[in-house]
Amino acid sequence: MRGASPFWPTETSPGDVPCRDYYRKLVAGVAVVTACGASGWSGTTVSTVTSVSMDPPVILCCVSSGSRTLAAIRHAKRFAVHLLADDQPDLADRFSRSPSDNSRFADLGYEVRLIRGAPVIAGAMAVGWCDLHSLTEVGDHFVLFGRLTAVRVGHGRPLLWHDRTYQALDGRPDIMSTAT
Numbered sequence: 001m002r003g004a005s006p007f008w009p010t011e012t013s014p015g016d017v018p019c020r021d022y023y024r025k026l027v028a029g030v031a032v033v034t035a036c037g038a039s040g041w042s043g044t045t046v047s048t049v050t051s052v053s054m055d056p057p058v059i060l061c062c063v064s065s066g067s068r069t070l071a072a073i074r075h076a077k078r079f080a081v082h083l084l085a086d087d088q089p090d091l092a093d094r095f096s097r098s099p100s101d102n103s104r105f106a107d108l109g110y111e112v113r114l115i116r117g118a119p120v121i122a123g124a125m126a127v128g129w130c131d132l133h134s135l136t137e138v139g140d141h142f143v144l145f146g147r148l149t150a151v152r153v154g155h156g157r158p159l160l161w162h163d164r165t166y167q168a169l170d171g172r173p174d175i176m177s178t179a180t
Helices: 016-024 068-076 089-096 101-105
Strands: 031-037 040-046 049-054 057-064 078-083 112-115 118-121 126-138 141-153 159-162 165-168
Touching (some): 031 057, 031 089, 031 118, 040 057, 040 068, 040 089, 040 101, 040 118, 057 126, 068 078, 068 126, 068 141, 078 118, 078 141, 089 159, 118 126
Antiparallel strands (some): 031 078, 049 057, 078 126, 159 165
16 A cells, blocks of 8 residues: 655646756756758757667657747758767857857857758767658657768767766766677
């Protein structure tokens, strides 16, 4: 029999604060999504990038409903997803702020080129170029499904987001791995 316990919820629908507390415990890789829209280059930081399918190769990421980058992706029908390395929290911070999107690229400190229809920031750990496959509105965000058309994979360790701070892998080998 379940009694009143700190483990069992007392509410059927959590409020804003409990949801945020729960979400903070998730671990996510940090990425910057860029696109070239009608008003120029745009980019935003995301912490949700997931592989969806190998055939065809599709990934997903989540972008705020009011994002200028979402408008640019809808316009261009393509975008680039930059997986950031653990020494790039500066990029994550820059693209998570709310100044105009064009200013995010000014004096960046990294070379940026338009490649395959999207602005690409040199130095990212990996870049995937996507054609917009579909998008779905869910609450205050849109889930973007991108069909990978090209990838460039470099070296480095991923920048992670957990408990409202950037994190890095600690370098210990995976002691739980059973893969051969």
